[in-house]
Amino acid sequence: MKGLSTFDIAGRAMASQLVRMNAIASNLANAGSISGTEQGAYRALRPVFATRYDGAAATVDVASMARTGTPERKLDPHHPLADATGHVWQAAVDPNQEMVEMVETARAYANNVEVLSTARGLALDTLRIGK
Amino acid sequence: MTMLDSALGLSAAALKLRGQRLDVIAGNIANASTPGFKARDLDADAALARIGAGGFAGMLAGEQAGAGALKFRAALQPSLDGNTVDMATEQAAFAENALKYRASLEFLNGRIQTLMSAMRPE
Numbered sequence: 001m002k003g004l005s006t007f008d009i010a011g012r013a014m015a016s017q018l019v020r021m022n023a024i025a026s027n028l029a030n031a032g033s034i035s036g037t038e039q040g041a042y043r044a045l046r047p048v049f050a051t052r053y054d055g056a057a058a059t060v061d062v063a064s065m066a067r068t069g070t071p072e073r074k075l076d077p078h079h080p081l082a083d084a085t086g087h088v089w090q091a092a093v094d095p096n097q098e099m100v101e102m103v104e105t106a107r108a109y110a111n112n113v114e115v116l117s118t119a120r121g122l123a124l125d126t127l128r129i130g131k
Numbered sequence: 132m133t134m135l136d137s138a139l140g141l142s143a144a145a146l147k148l149r150g151q152r153l154d155v156i157a158g159n160i161a162n163a164s165t166p167g168f169k170a171r172d173l174d175a176d177a178a179l180a181r182i183g184a185g186g187f188a189g190m191l192a193g194e195q196a197g198a199g200a201l202k203f204r205a206a207l208q209p210s211l212d213g214n215t216v217d218m219a220t221e222q223a224a225f226a227e228n229a230l231k232y233r234a235s236l237e238f239l240n241g242r243i244q245t246l247m248s249a250m251r252p253e
Binding site: 004005006009010012013016017020049050051056057058059060104105108111112115118119121122125126129130 | 146151153154155157158159160161162163164165166167168171173201218222225229232233236239240243244247
C-alpha cells in the first residue's frame with residue numbers, strides 16, 4: 001500500500017471541516033463580546049484550507065488560522081469597559097455569515113462521510129473476492 | 132504471475148483503474164471548499180480502451196495508464212475563489228465509479244470461479 005488511501009483523503013477532509021466547525025462555534029460564542037481596546041476586540045477565526053498532493057491523490061489540510069474583519073467602534077459611555085473617549089469595540093463577527101458557513105461545513109462533512117462509507121463497502125467487497 | 136494476469140483478463144486492470152479514479156474523485160470532494168483547487172478526473176474508459184487495444188503488453192503498461200489519463204475537469208460554473216469543484220458532478224461521478232468498481236469486481240469474481248471450477252476434479 002503506497003501513498004494516500006481513500007480513507008486518508010476523506011478522513012483528513014473531515015478533520016479539516018471539524019476545525020472549521022470549531023472556529024465557527026468560537027466566532028458565534030464571541031459574537032456579542034465587547035472590548036475596551038481595538039487590539040483586544042475579537043476578530044472572526046477562519047481556517048485557511050490548502051490542498052496536499054501525494055502523486056495523483058489530493059487531500060486537504062488546514063494551513064493556518066486567519067483572523068478576519070475589523071472591530072467596529074461604538075460610542076457607549078456607560079459601558080464599564082469604555083475608554084477615556086467613551087468608546088468600546090465590538091467583536092468583528094457577522095452571525096449571518098457564520099450560520100451560512102456552518103451549513104456549508106456540515107454539508108461538506110456529510111459528503112466526506114458518504115465517500116468514506118462507500119469506500120468502506122467497496123473495500124469489504126474486495127476482501128471477499130473469490131469467495 | 133503473468134499467467135494469472137492473462138487468465139484474469141481486463142477485469143483486474145479495470146478494478147485497479149476504478150480504484151485510482153475513486154481516490155481522485157474523493158480528492159475533489161475533500162477539496163470542495165479549498166480556494167483555487169482545480170477538480171481533476173481520470174478518464175478510466177479511455178485508459179481501459181488503450182490497455183485493451185494494446186493486448187497483453189498493454190495490460191502490463193496499465194500501471195502507467197492511470198496516471199497518464201488524469202485531466203482537469205472543465206468548470207461548469209467556476210466560483211470566485213478559483214475552485215472548480217461542482218459537488219453535483221462529483222457526486223454523480225463518484226456513484227457511477229463505485230457502481231463500475233462493483234461491476235469489475237463481479238466480473239473478476241466470475242473469472243476466479245471459472246478458474247476454480249476448472250481446477251477442481253469432479
